[in-house]
Amino acid sequence: MKLVATLLMSGVLAFSGCTLPQMVKKSKEQKLTTTPDPLEVHADKVDFEMTGILPVKMMKKGTTYTGKVEYVYAGKRADVGTLEFKGDDYPNYKKEEPKKTQTFSFPYAEGMDQRGNLVMTGTAANKKGKTKPTPEFPFTRGLITTSRLTKDIYLVSYAPHGYNNQPEFEPVSVNFYFLQGSPALRPSETGSKRGKFLDAFIAEKNVTKTVTVVGTHSPEGSDAKNTKLSGQRAETVESHYKAQMKRFDYKTKADSIEFVTKATIQDWGMFKDTLNADKELTEEQKGQAVAIADGSDSFFDKAAQLAKLPFYRRIVTNVYPKLRNAQTEILKLKDKKPDPEIAVLGKQIAEGKESADKLNDQELLYAANLTPLLEEKKAIYEASMKKSDSWQAHNNFGAVHLDYAKKEMDKTKMTALVDAAITHFQMANNKMESGEAYANLAVAYTMKGMSKEAEEALTKASGMNSNQDVARAVKATQGVMQIKKGQYTEAINSLGAAGQDAMVLYNKGLAQVLAKQNDAAMATLNESVTADASAANAWSYYVMAIAAARSKNESALTANLQKAVTLDSTLKAKALQDLEFDAYANGEGFKNAVK
CATH class of the missing domain: 3.30.1330.60 (OmpA-like domain)
Incomplete structure (x- = not known):
């Protein structure tokens, strides 16, 4: 009797010992899929649903199979999570394939715009706790980063000068x-x-x-x-x-x-x-x-x-x-000074060559409108602050700093200009809260990457009874923020109320692509091109190529991509990496467009 028991125990041990290698071997037959495929980034994170299907007879009672999921890109790895199968959950493992579906999410990181892959490394374990790893299995590719193609809109709001130069x-x-x-x-x-x-x-x-x-x-x-x-x-x-x-x-x-x-x-x-x-x-x-x-x-x-x-x-x-x-x-x-006289007096007052009393407060603010030079505007608004210390003067002095910051390539200098602007917008609001100052604060905070503060300023600006230009500036900034948060329908509505600026139309077209409104996106992006014939249109053509790819319109894809890379040659490398065009990458049209 003891001999029989010993033989039975030996058989069990032998069976347990050979289970893990068999599981590892069987794991090669596993099926791993995701929705979407390829992976996409939205609101700075990658959300997807993963389904794992294991082969019949891979799992047994008391065993577990844990898949460690990672995203591999540019020589780096991002931990995504685990997909775990327990043998006891699949009593029909001899006839049915164990299947499990689970949602995952991981944050977007710099460098993920280069192609990468989801990989899963399995670990087979028996009920005694012994484990054996599987090879690394690559599956879904990523990432589609179209949602990150937003262009920040810096519409600066100047307070009204209050002067009417028309006959009265x-x-x-x-x-x-x-x-x-x-x-x-x-x-x-x-x-x-x-x-x-x-x-x-x-x-x-x-x-x-x-x-x-x-x-x-x-x-x-x-x-x-x-x-x-x-x-x-x-x-x-x-x-x-x-x-x-x-x-x-x-x-x-x-x-x-x-x-x-x-x-x-x-x-x-x-x-x-x-x-x-x-x-x-x-x-x-x-x-x-x-x-x-x-x-x-x-x-x-x-x-x-x-x-x-x-x-x-x-x-x-x-x-x-x-x-x-x-x-x-x-x-x-009504007796009024002609514009040329106001312009000359404004400049002389700013230079200290004339008394500030030569112009009233409205005329002095208006004088800044009569010069295209930011340096002269700045000097006149500074003189206006000294004369009246009004909220309009402080807002407009800050607005000039924002216009300077938009052109500044040096980050340190740009930040200093934005900080100076913020100070004067806050001073303007301390004197009298206005839609102009809050809209400008939203732009300034956006330029500094302070999204929370920017949203708070936008909320304030939205509640003000502002003129049409300010309302459009608020909607423009709001619309880009909504795209970044993955709120594409809301972004389309906001940008639709933000006017016909080329960059507004570009972002609206992008939001329409992301909302799967490809035909509408093509129309909007064409309007963007018409509104501004500068090289910035390269991005409008590029996003039109994406809309065409999503609509399976290869000829439109090729034509728009060719225009994009003609205007901006750096987009060739991007297009070659972009999974939006993966289905057409081997076609002659695509190759000719990016050659």
């Missing part, structure tokens, strides 16, 4: 007063300061659009009874104005001036306004008079009730004379 008309007002019941313009009125002011104004021959004269009357005696009196007073002033024009030899200039006369009759509005402005009447007295004026009685009944008030004499003295007038409003062309 401004009102000039002169009132003439009349005796009760009379439409005659007295010498005491024409010789008053008001009369002399009007004479001087007419003598200067100011460019005038309209002269509107409104005649009024008081609610007393003959002034109230003559319903034609208000109109007559207006006509009297009109005649006086025209006589002065003739005196000062206007000739044909008078023909361009439109005269309008109006009559205000039995209206209590002016009475109440004049009454409330009086300094001698008490609030109680004013209230009594207003109550009568607001009553439902007739105009003359109200006038009679006012005459019975104990303080009526003050109304007659302080209020009624001011109602017997002709209000004259003249719309004259």
Whole structure:
């Protein structure tokens, strides 16, 4: 009996010992697949679903098979995870293939834009804990990195200067007063300061659009009874104005001036306004008079009730004379400095050669708009900060620094410029929060790679009631961020509201490719090419080639790729590595495009 037991035990040990080599040998028949294939990077990580199928009879009770999954690229390895099979989970291992599906994710790292492979190294183990490794099995290739082809959009927002250089008309007002019941313009009125002011104004021959004269009357005696009196007073002033024009030899200039006369009759509005402005009447007295004026009685009944008030004499003295007038409003062309004068003065103020008082705040900010030179803009905005210390001046001073930073190739210098810009955007917001300053902060933080801060600034900017240019800048920055986060539909919507800038259209087209909207992407990228004929279009053509490849349109792929490498020869090497074109890599069209 002992002999039988010993033989049985020996058989079990022999069986256990030979299980591991058999598992390793069988592992060569395993099937490893992924979705997607090739692997793709989105939002700076690679997500995929992996399925492993082992051959029949590879697994047995008590055994495990653990596959260590890695991504191998450019001489480096990235740990991905493990896929583990337990023999006890597959009781029908003699007839059925053990199968397991699992999701994996690993972060994108620099260098992964070169071709690589997923590999799996298996470890077979028995229930006693003994192990034996398998060879390394390469399977899915990677990576498709199209999502990383975004181009940051640095749309800089300048605050409005507030100056209007177009012709504007401004009102000039002169009132003439009349005796009760009379439409005659007295010498005491024409010789008053008001009369002399009007004479001087007419003598200067100011460019005038309209002269509107409104005649009024008081609610007393003959002034109230003559319903034609208000109109007559207006006509009297009109005649006086025209006589002065003739005196000062206007000739044909008078023909361009439109005269309008109006009559205000039995209206209590002016009475109440004049009454409330009086300094001698008490609030109680004013209230009594207003109550009568607001009553439902007739105009003359109200006038009679006012005459019975104990303080009526003050109304007659302080209020009624001011109602017997002709209000004259003249719309004259506003005096403005011509643009060349503003430009010269702005530069001189910036250089310290002229007093800052030579231009008002709006004119000085506008002067910066009149020069294309960033250095001159910077100096003028600096002068504006010293003059007004306004949020607009600080924002625009920072904006100039951003425009400099966009052109700076030296990273240290670029960072210094961006840091200076951030300081002034923050100062601008401390004075008054604005969409311009927050939109610029988002751009500045993006340039520094500070995505969290950039998003916070964008959120602030989005909540501001900004002009269209600022709103577009916000949407442009937002759209690129959304592509980087893998939010392609959202990015398409944002960039669709960001205007027609070539770089905006490029990123929108890229987002459409990533959202599998290839036809729409081709149309958008063609618009990008039309919007800017510079060498930057190489990338538009390159992404069009990708869209064509995804649509299985080989001729469009070849044509666009050829245009891309013609504009930028460095794209040849990229195309040769790009798995987007793998299905066409051996074709003559592709070879000719990248040769």
